[in-house]
Amino acid sequence: MNPLRTGRSLTAAAAAVVLSLTSVGFANAGVPRDHGEDEITVGIKFDQPGIGLKTPDGTYTGFDVDVATYVAEELGHDPSDIVWKEAKSADRETLLQRGDVDFVAASYSINDERAQKVDFAGPYLLAHQDVLVRADDDSVKQPSDLNDKKLCSVTGSTSAQNVKTELAPDAQLQEYGGYSECLTGLENGVIDAVTTDDSILAGYASQDEFKGKFKLGGFEMSNENYGIGVQKGSDLKEKIDTALRKMVADGSWDAAVEKNFGPAGYRNEPAPEIGVVVK
Structure with a gap:
């Protein structure tokens, strides 16, 4: 038996197997x-x-x-x-x-x-931009109520800038590295409101550790x-x-x-x- 021919045959067979696998569903x-x-x-x-x-x-x-x-x-x-x-x-x-x-x-x-x-x-x-506040905070009934409030969002997000430039120019903007940091600040009273998309805020508010502590403002401030x-x-x-x-x-x-x-x-x-x- 020719060793070279055998090697080539094995290589071809291996290639055929690979091609067969990649052609089925999501194998690769x-x-x-x-x-x-x-x-x-x-x-x-x-x-x-x-x-x-x-x-x-x-x-x-x-x-x-x-x-x-x-x-x-x-x-x-x-x-x-x-x-x-x-x-x-x-x-x-x-x-x-x-x-x-x-x-x-x-x-x-x-x-x-x-x-x-x-x-x-x-x-x-x-999605729509909204705000999250503490459950016992009734001071934010409309976006303009965020004036003079400490408003948190994350660095690079459009949400806080939308509020500050268009809806509440006197809001005290705080930009953190992540929304988890904003939520901690809100829980501790260091932050008055967190703003981003309603889908994101709803996800946070539904976590076991935060249930009952926060509420959505219910504002549709932008289309995201x-x-x-x-x-x-x-x-x-x-x-x-x-x-x-x-x-x-x-x-x-x-x-x-x-x-x-x-x-x-x-x-x-x-x-x-x-x-x-x-x-």
Whole structure:
């Protein structure tokens, strides 16, 4: 028997097995297959209950996690091979521009300034800016009541700036590294109100440790169209849009909303039309 021929046969057989595996379902994961890599890296929030949360046991939960997992599967990647990377609000564009992540699904509101730096698939959720205050605080009945209040949001978020420039110019803006820090400040009385999207605030308010301590103001101060960020000019945008349309059509979107927001009684908007940003 010719050893060289035998080696070639074994190599060909191994290649055939690999090709067979990659053609079935989501056997392979990683960046899109034409990149030739084994993993796909996705930026999410690590500290937003109901949206994107890294739990003490090292698992990840939340609506953005479920959306990103569905999209990754539609791109041909197994969930077990997704590498989750923390994408803080101030870092999202940088992560994409440097190629540290393949896409970002991190309560990432689409706006003109960001769209100059990255491309957005979606939107896949329409949220509204709101405020969270202590349950016994009846002093904030409308957005203008935030004047002279200590208002907290996170560095890089548009939420606090929206309030300060348009609704309550005399609010004392405090920017922290994460919403968990804002919640601690609110609980301790150092902060009077926390502002961000109602979906995020509802997730925090529903946590066991915070139940009964906070309440939503119920203000719809802005439309926040959550999109999935990709590098400028990336062909992933169209592929992700296709995946999102399928997620809505097959009922997976509704299931993810109920799973992540239902326990908090959050009244979500219907699934937005992919490609249409609500102003």
